[in-house]
Amino acid sequence: MASASGVDQAYWDAIVVGGGFYGATIAAYLKERRGFHRVALLEREPALMTAASSRNQGRIHAGYHYPRSWTTAARSRANVPRFLREHPGVTNTGVESVYAIARSQSRINARQFVRFCQEIGAPVREAPDEVNALFDVGRIEAAFMVEERVMNLPAFALAVADRLQRSGVAVYLGCTALSTRRSGGGAVSIAIAASSGPELLTARHVFHCTYSETRAAGTRHEIAELAVIAAPSALRRLAITVIDGPFFSVLPHHVEGLHTLSHVRHTPHLTWNEDPEIRPRERLERYAKESRFDRMVRDASKYLPCLRESTHLESIFEVKTVLQQNEVDDGRPILLERSMDVPGCYSILGGKIDNVYDVLDRLDAEPLT
Ligand SMILES: Cc1cc2nc3c(=O)[nH]c(=O)nc-3n(C[C@H](O)[C@H](O)[C@H](O)COP(=O)(O)OP(=O)(O)OC[C@H]3O[C@@H](n4cnc5c(N)ncnc54)[C@H](O)[C@@H]3O)c2cc1C
Structure with a gap:
């Protein structure tokens, strides 16, 4: 049931907003590890990975940078091997x-x-x-x-897009999420602006992975x-x-x-x-x-x-x-906020690339039924 914009309007198990590294990784996680059948990723721009995930300094933090934040350093030590295993070939050799x-x-x-x-x-x-x-x-x-x-950022962007495609997540580019609200039966309604005009989608869960636009x-x-x-x-x-x-x-x-x-x-x-x-x-x-x-x-x-x-x-x-x-310790914990007003809706922010695994570990503990 596709709309004028081409976005399938049938009920989604999850809609992820933001096609950077976080949104792409979380969408693939929901599909592959949480057994969600219908997962959509909405990205405002005409391509994936065009914002911070491709416009950063490319350091794959291995802990050294954070002598003032032991937790951030230790988390990087734990996350980096996983990142490198899952993203072979993305470093500058x-x-x-x-x-x-x-x-x-x-x-x-x-x-x-x-x-x-x-x-x-x-x-x-x-x-x-x-x-x-x-x-x-x-x-x-x-x-x-x-x-x-240090990452080769174009290779990284290709690897992320490739993984997303293999996971079977439905990707909609040029699609801006405008607002979310509580809908009947425990669902979330999400208003979007696509090239053909505004539309309304419904999902069981919505994950906002929009980094600077998270508005937290x-x-x-x-x-x-x-x-x-x-x-x-x-x-x-x-x-x-x-x-x-x-x-x-x-x-x-x-x-x-x-x-x-x-x-x-x-x-x-x-x-x-x-x-x-x-x-x-x-x-x-x-x-x-x-x-x-x-x-x-x-x-x-x-x-x-x-x-x-x-x-x-x-x-x-x-x-x-x-x-x-x-600001003082320069640490980089994650933000994972469950909305009180719209149950089923999450806001996610990670201050550096490898933190995405801290998000996945936290999501492992979420029931997400
Ligand atoms: C200058 C700089 C240097 C950095 N250096 C490093 C580094 O060396 N090492 C490191 O690990 N980290 C670094 N970082 C941090 C790292 O880049 C970020 O933590 C990471 O890229 C965040 O990924 P993301 O997917 O959350 O955000 P993004 O990659 O910004 O993705 C968010 C996406 O959401 C989309 N979007 C926004 N609003 C909407 C909407 N309403 N509807 C649909 N789509 C929407 C945007 O278009 C964008 O594509 C740096 C960041 C910056 C800015």
Whole structure:
């Protein structure tokens, strides 16, 4: 029973809103692991994986980044093997990851970093001379080789779309979810806008996986800039992160020879707490997007002098959304909210890619009848 838009209007076991990594993974989970027969995924854009899931820095967090949040680090240690097993072939191969500890303004020193890695079971070893030689020794106390991978984002997007197709989830592109409300018999009604006009669908469960558009209280948004740079050849196969404070990361991009540069101070352009009056995507579209690459590279090259030779090619601007509670510890717990007003309706938000498994573990405990 297809409508003018082509969306099947028969009753759905579940409708998932948002075709990023979270929506796609949760839709496939419902179909494959929860035995739901009819699962639909609605995505506003004409393609899957066009927002944060394809416009991020691609770090597959393995715990090293979170010395201030033991739980987040430990969860990443548990989640990463699962992510890599389920998404083979999505990493940039031949990349070596380096974490360097700043001498001043860092909340952790080299000895504490090594102890932290040991506590979370994360392999770490001193960097070889040729890597140490890249840093200004007056500013970097020590550098370490770690086991953390960087994603090839186009390969990741293809793998996610492929898995979704194999799972048998019905995908509707160009379909915007407008509102949900309680319907008869314990169902949820969901109003959508498709190219042919508004329509009403019904489902037993609705999962909102719209990241910056989740509109959950207690979230914080920022317009973030990642500078895409042609880095000097000395950095070619290296992913470098300087911690733990107002520093930077320079990670290989999927295009050979390019990197993305982010800086704790200069990547966030504009930040605001969730406000129902402000639509994050509209704010991003209207934002002037003047690059702060100059500021990023000026500061970062004090620690990694060869960065001065890099060329700025373009910048990626995207809305980044986290929970306000984690401003201090930089942790990345998930948000999984069951709606009180519309039973059967959930809002889901994960601050980084591997957190999706924390969501699935929580959903395992939900009856979802
Ligand atoms: C600049 C930046 C750098 C980051 N770096 C990293 C990193 O290095 N490592 C890491 O693990 N994580 C990183 N993250 C976080 C990571 O990208 C996100 O946690 C993850 O992509 C969230 O996935 P998602 O599917 O929830 O969101 P998205 O990928 O944003 O998907 C949400 C989808 O919902 C759709 N949508 C919204 N509203 C509607 C509607 N009403 N109807 C239908 N569809 C709708 C959108 O079009 C979008 O496709 C970064 C994020 C940013 C922004």
